Amino acid sequence: MRDLGAIFARRQSKRHRHQSTPPLVAQDDNTQSHSVSAGHGIDEIVEISEDATGSEVKENDQVEAAASQTKVHGLKRSLSARHLSFISLGGTLGTGLFISAGTSLATAGPGGALVSYAFLGGIVFFLMSSLGEMATFMPIAGSFNEYSSRFADPAIGFALGWNYWFNYVCVTASELVAAGIVMRNYLPHVNGVVWSMISAAILLGLNLFSVRGYAEAEFWFAAIKVVTVIVFIIVGIVVAAGGLGNHTYGVENWKIEGAPFHDGVPGVLATLVLTGYAFQGTEVVGIIAGEAADPVRTVPKAIRQVFWRILLFYVSCIFIIGLIIPYNDPSLVNASTDNIGQSPFAMVFSKAGLKPAADVMNAIILTTVLSAGNSCIYIATRTLWNLAMHGQAPAVFRKVTKSGIPMYSLGLSLSIATAIFLLSLIGNQVVYTWILSLAGVTGFVSWLGIAFSHIRFRGAYVRQGFDVKDLPYKSVLYPFGPSLCLVVITVIVFGQGWPSFAGGSFHAKTFVTSYVSIPVTVALYLFWKFGKKTKWVRLEDADIVRDSIFDPTSDVYAPGRNSRETRSHLVLLTSSQDSMASVATGVKLCT
Secondary structure: OOOOOHHHHHHHHHHHHHHHHOOOOOOOOOOOOOOOOOOOOOOOOOOEEEOOEEEEEEEHHHHHHHHHHHHHHHHOOOOOOHHHHHHHHOOOHHHHHOOOHHHHHHHHHHHHHHHHHHHHHHHHHHHHHHHHHHHHHHOOHHHHHHHHHOOHHHHHHHHHHHHHHHHHHHHHHHHHHHHHHHOOOOOOOOOOHHHHHHHHHHHHHHOOOOHHHHHHHHHHHHHHHHHHHHHHHHHHHHHOOOOOOOOOOOHHHHHOOOOOOOOHHHHHHHHHHHHHHOOOOOOHHHHHHEEOOOHHHHHHHHHHHHHHHHHHHHHHHHHHHHHOOOOOOOOHHEEEEEEEEHHHHHHHHHHOOOOOOOHHHHHHHHHHHHHHHHHHHHHHHHHHHHHHHHHOOHHHOOOOOOOOOOHHHHHHHHHHHHHHHHHOOOOOOOOHHHHHEEEHHHHHHHHHHHHHHHHHHHHHHHOOOOOOOOOOOOOOOOOOOHHHHHHHHHHHHHHOOOOOOHHHHHOOOHHHHOHHHHHHHHHHHHHHHHHHHOOOOOHHHHOOOOOOOOOOOOOOOOOOHHHHHHHHHHHHHHHHHHHHHHHHHHHHHOO
């Protein structure tokens, strides 16, 4: 007997597709979902033709369906578990840890910095757990604005998407600036602009031909950073214990005046912003899930690594730095890309007697800059592509090459990043600084979008009768986790400009640069809200199934995973058996 439950699900999916707007077209103003499914290019999955003998079901072959999905969706699911693991592992290891950790230590002391990194690390873990639940169930590229559009309001998705794109375009520009500065340490007679433009060409080459080019480069970049951190931790423990450097530090730097909690609670709160910037980029797992070969298996694995990498890489490094370097060392606030020798990592290596520490860290920072630029341009490209697929950006940015690269999205993103970089060469960088200020807290706003979308997703999922047990990955401590994320991140967003009020006087420039991105986000939301007359998505109407593991037309469909489908199968099977029994009884009476 044919699988009546699967037939019922396919008929429901077919009915839903006929009721929705056509794919790849900007949707009507009142449409509540702006998503484009990979499987929407399949017009017929099931045809039922009825005759006197009953129904016959014609199903397309799964390979043909997958081929059709590839043709319509455009992107390729070619990232392996190795890629996801290392991209997620090294995704947040950058200048925020290698250089800026010293500023956190100087601001809050060794204890305060440790508390700040541990606390916000917990928030990031909850956040990635929320993202993991959604990205495993519905692995789509450019997922943040997609989830907000489906489960809350398309206007929220529009605002988050464009903010997120602009943020990573600006970060790409800053990495191009950093590349030129770092290379000046090696070849001071060569203009830094040359190295910045070479770096832009490298980023273009890594992202132009296939997604595996980005992934392979990021794999090796991440491997270098991971090895660096592991070596640092080992060397740091030996130095603190007196095995290197002819001095036993122990916990003496935790006992100096003002330590371990310099400036108390205000000091800890002040470092939360710096810590948050260091952690940004962790969410790249949600972006690359749309191009992962087996997201249902590999995404949860990558998410589970978040806790351990936060504990090992960030908390351990901050603890070791706090043991060896006193928080009041003036060198801590002097570290930058053009002064690598003052970074806390280089200082610890120097205390271990490794004289070329600055040169080694210079090479590591250059790798980090290229890695960050590589990830940022990838994220910006996929975000713009996703916006175009929803009708929230010009249609030309939907186009992809045969190898699955959104070429026009890549070209615009890198061109804008390069233009912003060139602005840094004009005058005293006033325009460049203000443009970067527009990006400001957009990373934190995206985190808010993830937490809020998860609460809406789970509410819609349960409201529509689906079983939480069917989720391939369930977030930790729901609803406490995402709720805590919302509160803490909101405090950071609105509290990060507190220095503008410090000291009893008001600093207008600091205030504006801290908060200018918030009204921009609100303006984007209102523009799409009233321009397209979007409506708030009710939980019972949220588009849960499409593109998910429950969608028979999706390339990640997991047959038998949906217990609601199984229940429908049993109902249909029982009804079919009852009908057959009734027919048999009728025939018997007639004869």
